Amino acid sequence: MASLTPFSFRAGKSALHLLDVRCKFFIICLISMTMLKASLPAGFLYFLILMFLFKKAGLNIFSTLNSIKYFIVLLFFVFAARAFSMKGDMLFSFYGMSITKQGVNEGLLVAFKFFLVMLTGIIFSATTKPSCVKSAVQWFFKPVPFVPEKRLAIMISLSIGFMPVIALQARLISDAGKARCADLEKNPVKKIIHLVLPLLKKTFLSADNLVLAMESRCYSDDRTDPEFTPSGKEILFLAAGFVIALSFIYF
Amino acid sequence: MPGKIIEIDTVCHTFADGYKGLKNISLSISKGEFIILAGKNGSGKTTFLRHLNGLLLPDSGKIMVNNKNVSNNLVRTRKTIGMVFQDADAQIVGDTVFDEVAFGLENLKFKRAKINKKVSLILEYLNLFHLRERNPSTLSGGEKRKIAIAGILVMDPEVILFDEPFSNLDYQGTIQVLKTIIDLNRSGHTIIIATHDIETMICEATRIIIMEDGVIKKDGKPHDIVKHLESHGVKEPCSSRFGLGLQPWLP
Amino acid sequence: MNNSKQLKMTVYTSLFVAFIAIGAFIAIPIGPVPIVLQNMFVLLAAIILGPLWGLACVGIYLLIGLAGLPVFAGGTSGIGKLFGPTGGYLLGYLPCVFVTAGISKALGKKLSTDIIAMVIGSLIVYGAGVPWLKVVTSMTFEKAVAVGMYPFLIGDALKIIAAAFIAKTLRPVINL
Numbered sequence: 116m117a118s119l120t121p122f123s124f125r126a127g128k129s130a131l132h133l134l135d136v137r138c139k140f141f142i143i144c145l146i147s148m149t150m151l152k153a154s155l156p157a158g159f160l161y162f163l164i165l166m167f168l169f170k171k172a173g174l175n176i177f178s179t180l181n182s183i184k185y186f187i188v189l190l191f192f193v194f195a196a197r198a199f200s201m202k203g204d205m206l207f208s209f210y211g212m213s214i215t216k217q218g219v220n221e222g223l224l225v226a227f228k229f230f231l232v233m234l235t236g237i238i239f240s241a242t243t244k245p246s247c248v249k250s251a252v253q254w255f256f257k258p259v260p261f262v263p264e265k266r267l268a269i270m271i272s273l274s275i276g277f278m279p280v281i282a283l284q285a286r287l288i289s290d291a292g293k294a295r296c297a298d299l300e301k302n303p304v305k306k307i308i309h310l311v312l313p314l315l316k317k318t319f320l321s322a323d324n325l326v327l328a329m330e331s332r333c334y335s336d337d338r339t340d341p342e343f344t345p346s347g348k349e350i351l352f353l354a355a356g357f358v359i360a361l362s363f364i365y366f
Numbered sequence: 367m368p369g370k371i372i373e374i375d376t377v378c379h380t381f382a383d384g385y386k387g388l389k390n391i392s393l394s395i396s397k398g399e400f401i402i403l404a405g406k407n408g409s410g411k412t413t414f415l416r417h418l419n420g421l422l423l424p425d426s427g428k429i430m431v432n433n434k435n436v437s438n439n440l441v442r443t444r445k446t447i448g449m450v451f452q453d454a455d456a457q458i459v460g461d462t463v464f465d466e467v468a469f470g471l472e473n474l475k476f477k478r479a480k481i482n483k484k485v486s487l488i489l490e491y492l493n494l495f496h497l498r499e500r501n502p503s504t505l506s507g508g509e510k511r512k513i514a515i516a517g518i519l520v521m522d523p524e525v526i527l528f529d530e531p532f533s534n535l536d537y538q539g540t541i542q543v544l545k546t547i548i549d550l551n552r553s554g555h556t557i558i559i560a561t562h563d564i565e566t567m568i569c570e571a572t573r574i575i576i577m578e579d580g581v582i583k584k585d586g587k588p589h590d591i592v593k594h595l596e597s598h599g600v601k602e603p604c605s606s607r608f609g610l611g612l613q614p615w616l617p
Numbered sequence: 618m619n620n621s622k623q624l625k626m627t628v629y630t631s632l633f634v635a636f637i638a639i640g641a642f643i644a645i646p647i648g649p650v651p652i653v654l655q656n657m658f659v660l661l662a663a664i665i666l667g668p669l670w671g672l673a674c675v676g677i678y679l680l681i682g683l684a685g686l687p688v689f690a691g692g693t694s695g696i697g698k699l700f701g702p703t704g705g706y707l708l709g710y711l712p713c714v715f716v717t718a719g720i721s722k723a724l725g726k727k728l729s730t731d732i733i734a735m736v737i738g739s740l741i742v743y744g745a746g747v748p749w750l751k752v753v754t755s756m757t758f759e760k761a762v763a764v765g766m767y768p769f770l771i772g773d774a775l776k777i778i779a780a781a782f783i784a785k786t787l788r789p790v791i792n793l
């Protein structure tokens with residue numbers, strides 16, 4: 116799973132690591148939402164702040180960029196589509212397609228904003244333990260009616276636990292298939308079935324065992340709430356978050 | 367004469383497909399016993415253990431734990447009798463070792479401060495404290511098994527059931543787990559271990575029960591039973607076979 | 618007993634959340650384009666878990682992605698992805714799983730009717746994904762369909778047939 120998840124949690128002791136996860140989550144949402152209205156200078160300023168936080172959190176920006184290279188390619192298409200399709204002052208043209216100044220500006224801005232939102236998400240996942248994410252989700256859903264937030268939290272941790280198991284099993288099954296010349300199978304439907312069916316059967320069987328294990332440890336929906344440990348810097352970060360959000364809206 | 371903790375009276379269990387898993391089982395278990403439940407694959411060991419923990423209920427007959435009927439006192443039974451499952455991976459619920467061990471206490475709605483204290487104590491007792499922030503699924507087989515034991519122990523059970531506790535463990539892992547189990551027995555816990563390989567712990571056991579086809583075939587002291595093992599499909603320990611009596615397996 | 622059943626559904630649903638997440642990373646090499654299994658697991662979740670648990674399943678998947686866990690394709694996570702160019706497909710899983718499960722249940726969970734249910738469900742995903750792609754990238758509609766739908770249709774057909782057979786064999790094993 117490690118190879119599948121470039122941005123999973125990295126242990127550390129930076130201010131961001133220690134920040135109360137609810138506060139961190141709120142700030143991330145605030146910034147990502149207001150980002151839509153951000154101007155280029157405000158976005159760039161925020162980019163600098165992000166770089167500073169990356170460094171503080173002990174993350175390497177280059178390896179990060181490398182691991183999201185596909186996303187960056189996608190952003191290039193977003194940019195190109197805008198650049199070609201906007202009407203305005205022509206910069207140059209070839210084969211009947213023309214690139215406009217407005218298009219380039221607009222395309223750059225949109226792609227840049229997506230990029231910033233992505234970096235924001237990365238810094239959050241890199242500095243937040245999955246178990247804290249689960250607790251925060253539980254806390255935010257507490258006031259929401261019809262959502263059993265405690266069961267939700269359990270389901271989140273169960274599914275996080277299943278992921279590496281499934282990834283491992285998938286590899287084993289595919290290797291076992293190769294050892295028996297499954298590569299020679301030409302029928303694509305059979306190919307899918309031969310991988311997925313044993314995978315599902317195996318994992319459902321271990322899920323049955325998990326059900327028993329949970330029952331034997333007295334599982335109940337009515338459980339102790341998670342605890343949060345504020346670091347004392349929440350007010351500071353909240354204030355900074357609001358300043359950034361306001362600067363996105365008004366500049 | 368120590369008090370009886372478990373009393374089983376003519377218990378039968380038939381599975382949904384009509385297969386008779388247990389047939390007229392009657393026995394009683396005293397505090398502090400160290401019991402090996404031996405028998406070949408499919409003899410009904412797991413089925414029997416699950417009855418003690420209330421995960422399966424008898425069709426006829428009854429099981430009393432501390433003079434309370436299991437069928438009507440599931441939570442109380444599961445607090446008194448903890449169960450460590452055969453498949454160490456399939457019983458992991460939490461995404462850190464600490465959360466994993468805390469799971470049972472959270473289900474019982476203990477206060478957070480109390481949970482933290484108890485979990486830390488148990489982790490220290492089992493020499494697992496340094497692993498508390500780790501993801502349990504990334505640990506070694508022996509460590510996983512010990513964490514499963516910690517998750518049970520934290521709920522202060524009187525009896526601990528182990529289903530094949532040494533399967534998939536290497537020599538080191540087996541020693542680790544076996545020592546833990548012996549310590550638990552010395553500190554007053556009643557131990558019941560289901561296995562088809564009794565060599566590792568025959569010296570510590572106070573009693574051996576042999577099952578076959580859902581029936582109890584032999585029940586008695588290790589010395590008296592050991593020569594009957596092979597006729598019921600269980601391997602006799604080497605030392606006994608070579609006429610050296612029962613030798614401790616631990617170095 | 619009822620409690621037991623609910624716990625079982627809770628665990629199974631979590632298992633499918635994990636399958637949907639991992640499905641974004643499991644690719645089977647068939648022809649030039651490897652086919653990715655994520656949407657197949659969404660369809661399977663629908664016809665095996667039923668409408669409500671299925672909806673919960675996709676909802677939780679999106680939620681943990683939104684909350685910053687790296688479960689979206691490409692290892693990327695969070696709001697950026699969900700509202701990015703391909704976000705429409707992800708959000709489309711919500712109505713897809715509900716409708717597919719509803720149809721499958723109403724028509725009696727047979728092999729043929731499951732296929733119909735899954736075809737409709739897949740179309741719903743494109744119904745959400747393609748217009749979204751068009752708006753975010755300002756492509757023309759024709760182009761968005763050409764890039765964001767046609768290349769995947771054959772793979773989808775194969776996945777739907779496979780999923781129908783898988784569900785047929787799996788249902789008795791897990792007897793819900």
Ligand SMILES: Nc1ncnc2c1ncn2[C@@H]1O[C@H](COP(=O)(O)OP(=O)(O)OP(=O)(O)O)[C@@H](O)[C@H]1O
Pocket residue numbers: 381382383385387405406407408409410411412413414562
């Ligand atoms: N849910 C079930 N439905 C039908 N039969 C079952 C079920 N669970 C177990 N059995 C059958 O009951 C018998 C006893 O199974 P059990 O798991 O208790 O054996 P065991 O002694 O633990 O074996 P092993 O050493 O392989 O773990 C087996 O023949 C098994 O096929």
Ligand SMILES: [Mg+2]
Pocket residue numbers: 411412413452529
């Ligand atoms: Mg067994």
